[in-house]
Amino acid sequence: MLTLEGAEPFIYRTHGALVANSPSVHYCANLMSARGPRKYVVSVVGQSAPSDLAHRSVLDEVVHPVVRRSGVDRIFRSVATSSAVITFILMGLIGGFLLVKGYDALKVAGWGFLTDSEWAPDQGGKFGIAAILPFTIQIAVVALFIAVPVALSTALFITEYAPRKMRRLLTAMIDLLAAVPSLIYGLWGLFFLQPRLITLSKWMADHLGWIPFFHVDDQYGTSLGIFPSSTFVSGVIVSLMVIPICTAVMREVFSQAPPGEREGAMALGGTRWGVVRDVVLPFGRGGIIGGSMLGLGRALGETIAVTLIISPAFTAKWSILDQGSNSIAALIALKFSESSTFGISALMAAGLALFIITLLVNAAASTVVSNSRSGSSTEI
Amino acid sequence: MTMTLNTTLDDSGEDKIDTEERIKIRDIEIVDVIVMTGSAISALALSYFFFQILLPVSGALGFLVCWYVFFNIISTVAIWELRGAVKAKDHLARTFIWTGGMIAVVPLILVLGYVISKGYHSLRPQFFTQDQKFVGALSDATEGGGAHAIIGTLEQVGIASLISVPLGITTAVYLNEVKGRLTKPLRMIIDAMSAVPSIVAGLFIYAAWILALGNQQTGLAGSLALAVLFLPTVTRTSEVVLRLVPGGLREASLALGGTEWRTTSRVVLPTAKSGLVTAVILGVARVIGETAPLILTVGGAFVMNANPLSGKQDALPYFVFRLIRFPQEAQVQRAWTGALVLVILVLVLFVIARAIGGRGPDNISRLKKRRLKRKGLA
Numbered sequence: 164m165l166t167l168e169g170a171e172p173f174i175y176r177t178h179g180a181l182v183a184n185s186p187s188v189h190y191c192a193n194l195m196s197a198r199g200p201r202k203y204v205v206s207v208v209g210q211s212a213p214s215d216l217a218h219r220s221v222l223d224e225v226v227h228p229v230v231r232r233s234g235v236d237r238i239f240r241s242v243a244t245s246s247a248v249i250t251f252i253l254m255g256l257i258g259g260f261l262l263v264k265g266y267d268a269l270k271v272a273g274w275g276f277l278t279d280s281e282w283a284p285d286q287g288g289k290f291g292i293a294a295i296l297p298f299t300i301q302i303a304v305v306a307l308f309i310a311v312p313v314a315l316s317t318a319l320f321i322t323e324y325a326p327r328k329m330r331r332l333l334t335a336m337i338d339l340l341a342a343v344p345s346l347i348y349g350l351w352g353l354f355f356l357q358p359r360l361i362t363l364s365k366w367m368a369d370h371l372g373w374i375p376f377f378h379v380d381d382q383y384g385t386s387l388g389i390f391p392s393s394t395f396v397s398g399v400i401v402s403l404m405v406i407p408i409c410t411a412v413m414r415e416v417f418s419q420a421p422p423g424e425r426e427g428a429m430a431l432g433g434t435r436w437g438v439v440r441d442v443v444l445p446f447g448r449g450g451i452i453g454g455s456m457l458g459l460g461r462a463l464g465e466t467i468a469v470t471l472i473i474s475p476a477f478t479a480k481w482s483i484l485d486q487g488s489n490s491i492a493a494l495i496a497l498k499f500s501e502s503s504t505f506g507i508s509a510l511m512a513a514g515l516a517l518f519i520i521t522l523l524v525n526a527a528a529s530t531v532v533s534n535s536r537s538g539s540s541t542e543i
Numbered sequence: 544m545t546m547t548l549n550t551t552l553d554d555s556g557e558d559k560i561d562t563e564e565r566i567k568i569r570d571i572e573i574v575d576v577i578v579m580t581g582s583a584i585s586a587l588a589l590s591y592f593f594f595q596i597l598l599p600v601s602g603a604l605g606f607l608v609c610w611y612v613f614f615n616i617i618s619t620v621a622i623w624e625l626r627g628a629v630k631a632k633d634h635l636a637r638t639f640i641w642t643g644g645m646i647a648v649v650p651l652i653l654v655l656g657y658v659i660s661k662g663y664h665s666l667r668p669q670f671f672t673q674d675q676k677f678v679g680a681l682s683d684a685t686e687g688g689g690a691h692a693i694i695g696t697l698e699q700v701g702i703a704s705l706i707s708v709p710l711g712i713t714t715a716v717y718l719n720e721v722k723g724r725l726t727k728p729l730r731m732i733i734d735a736m737s738a739v740p741s742i743v744a745g746l747f748i749y750a751a752w753i754l755a756l757g758n759q760q761t762g763l764a765g766s767l768a769l770a771v772l773f774l775p776t777v778t779r780t781s782e783v784v785l786r787l788v789p790g791g792l793r794e795a796s797l798a799l800g801g802t803e804w805r806t807t808s809r810v811v812l813p814t815a816k817s818g819l820v821t822a823v824i825l826g827v828a829r830v831i832g833e834t835a836p837l838i839l840t841v842g843g844a845f846v847m848n849a850n851p852l853s854g855k856q857d858a859l860p861y862f863v864f865r866l867i868r869f870p871q872e873a874q875v876q877r878a879w880t881g882a883l884v885l886v887i888l889v890l891v892l893f894v895i896a897r898a899i900g901g902r903g904p905d906n907i908s909r910l911k912k913r914r915l916k917r918k919g920l921a
Contacts (some may be wrong), residue, residue, distance in 0.1 A: 167554055221717070233802050233804075235804045235805075236802045236804050236842055238804075238805045239802075239803060239807065239890060240721055240803070241722075242713065243713050243714075243716050243717040243720070243721045244707075244717060244721065244723060246710050246713035246714050246717065247714050247717035247718070247721075247723075247725050247729055248725065249710060249715075250710060250711075250714045250733070250774065250778065251725060251728070251729050251732060252731065253735065253771075253774070254736045254749075254774075255732065256774070257736065257739065257744070257747050258732075258735070258736075260747055260751050261743070261747065262551075264750050265600065269759050270708055278669070280849065285598060285626045289876025290657055303810040308862050312643065312644050313646050314647070316639060316640045316642070316643020316644060316645040316646075317644045317646075319640050319643075320640045320641060320643060320644030320645065323640075324637065324641065324644070325644065333644065333648065335897060336647075336651055337647060338825075338893070339651060339893055340647070340651045341829075342825065342828045342829060342859060342892075342893050343651070343654060343655075343830070343832070343886070343889060344829075344832020344833070344834070344861060344886075345832070345834070346653060346832055346860050346864060346882070346885070346887065347658060347882055347885065347886060348654065348884055350656065350658070350863070350879075351653070351654045351657050351880075353867075354657075354661075355657050357654070359604075363604070366605075380705075391654060403650050403654075406647055410647065434629055434630065434632075434633035435633060435636075435637065436632055436635075436636035436637065437629070437633070439636065440636075460738055463740070464738075464739075464741070464742070464743075465802050466740060466742040466835035467741075467833075467834045467835050467864065470835075471864075473866075474845075476825070491740045492740050492741075492835070495742045495743070495746055496742055496802035496835055496838055496839075498837055499746065499749065502684055504754060505821075507746075507749070507750055507754065510746060510748060511746060512739075514742070514743040514746050517740055517743065518738070518739060518740070521738040521739075521740060522735050522738050524738075525734065525735070525737070525738040526735070527733065529734055530776070530832045
């Protein structure tokens with residue numbers, strides 16, 4: 164029996180009229196016609212049920228004040244519960260296993276895991292994420308720098324500006340953008356985008372070199388040859404995978420902007436941009452922040468496209484344009500085959516670090532998003 | 544509208560109101576067209592002047608960006624002069640948002656177009672029937688095929704779905720229909736697990752299944768890694784779909800004397816069916832292209848191995864990932880063919896998902912309406 168919080172369900176026998184008036188009961192009668200409704204019974208469920216006099220007046224008598232569960236129900240409940248328990252255990256196992264396995268390596272490395280930048284666990288050397296983690300974050304930040312404005316305007320375009328037919332098409336295309344495997348993006352980035360993008364890198368290094376991120380130190384001057392496989396190129400590719408996630412969240416929140424206020428702003432003579440600026444954007448702030456953070460989580464964990472693009476580097480640097488970058492996920496993909504059991508443990512520790520970061524980012528994101536919208540069940 | 548307003552006022556005999564022309568929000572006026580065309584042309588001229596004569600730079604992209612900036616400046620100033628600041632800002636925002644919407648679509652077209660143009664040369668029917676057994680690195684790109692990889696991918700994704708889909712949907716049913724003490728922690732842990740980067744899922748299976756339990760790299764190990772990734776996705780999306788089922792339906796079913804099991808199996812799940820199917824297919828479309836967990840688990844092979852339980856197996860994404868790094872032109876070409884097949888698989892799944900779903904639970908398709916009519920239900 165469905166139980167809404169705080170109230171005990173009641174079942175009442177009623178006049179047929181009450182049942183017939185409810186469209187939801189009609190629908191149910193159709194769906195259940197294999198057996199067919201045998202009794203005209205309606206349940207009044209919820210907090211208002213026992214005290215709702217309006218309902219009481221049409222109710223003849225209380226048939227069942229309490230829920231009776233059949234044997235089938237008990238089986239159903241236990242099956243659902245046990246699958247929930249299995250999922251729970253499985254998921255807990257992954258986190259636990261990462262923790263336990265990673266701990267072996269963490270014990271050896273100690274605090275050095277956070278401060279060392281080379282990666283040589285199998286050679287008995289030091290290993291740490293001091294260089295890889297900043298690279299990972301740099302790639303994600305570059306990706307967000309591109310993805311958030313594009314996703315924001317795409318979401319606004321879909322909800323506010325696009326003609327109705329275009330809206331459906333565009334939504335489908337954004338969904339498709341999310342469905343294309345990251346491997347394909349990686350290939351495209353490596354073969355198509357990178358050769359074209361490095362001219363932009365060179366231009367930025369030449370003209371915006373005074374910004375520390377774009378400064379390139381090279382004894383031969385800025386030749387095109389030093390720009391491929393950089394943080395910047397991989398960030399651009401990763402942004403393509405972040406855009407659909409951000410767009411989906413933002414679009415959902417924007418479309419829930421209260422129509423009353425929207426129309427009010429229009430009626431006061433506001434332009435479309437005025438409505439967007441004063442109603443849609445303030446209302447969707449949570450969605451913008453949350454969507455961007457979900458995108459950040461995805462960008463941090465992106466593996467295969469980054470693996471294809473970068474040439475691994477183990478010295479942290481500010482500059483994002485020149486060759487050499489890294490990411491935790493790419494490190495795992497590149498190093499695992501040549502690693503011993505201890506090396507795997509060290510990679511597990513790196514994976515654990517990545518997992519904790521993405522976890523925190525995602526948890527924060529989903530809190531922000533869920534605070535910005537109501538998510539209870541839909542009612543007819 | 545204005546006309547009727549006028550006549551009623553006249554009839555009542557009160558003082559006349561000078562009704563203004565009604566503001567039309569979505570009308571394109573001739574002035575706007577002139578301003579836009581004028582700005583476009585003058586921006587073109589200006590950027591040509593800058594690019595070709597003043598600055599020692601060149602390039603199509605730079606020219607386009609330059610033109611875009613000039614176009615925005617000129618048209619905004621023009622509208623500011625004609626219509627005032629508010630309209631000008633509105634215009635500027637509109638251009639930016641349209642541009643952003645278009646920019647999001649361009650890479651999709653470029654990516655798909657590029658993969659098709661690279662892959663179609665050497666796509667032959669035997670790509671679906673042969674493996675790489677008799678193919679060397681130097682033999683022609685059209686020789687041999689990727690059947691072993693396709694079979695591997697289908698088996699791995701199939702097994703992963705067999706594990707994850709029933710488990711995920713029943714878990715979603717637990718979260719949304721049964722509800723219990725586990726609901727909150729479970730939802731939290733599923734949120735947490737959907738944050739697991741795909742490579743970490745592969746690493747987990749590699750360490751737990753292969754290193755700790757002493758199994759070999761097999762197709763099954765790959766399926767397990769995919770299942771780990773698939774489970775939180777399918778649980779989350781089906782929970783969202785189940786949440787869309789109106790609460791009134793459940794109450795009505797219970798009111799008619801239906802048991803919980805009956806309510807779930809005959810009311811909630813059928814109502815959410817199209818949504819669930821869409822969620823699962825979209826999930827499969829995502830999982831089918833996962834490469835990172837497979838690098839660690841399936842081992843990779845160049846010959847057919849249809850048995851996922853023993854021996855190394857290949858997978859389409861892994862096939863592409865390995866071959867693309869070869870120095871030989873033919874191998875790279877094979878990788879592109881594989882990439883094209885992968886994209887086609889994803890596209891097909893995507894189209895199927897769109898055709899089935901894409902509507903709310905109350906939105907009945909034409910086909911279904913006809914079927915219902917035949918039964919005399921609608």
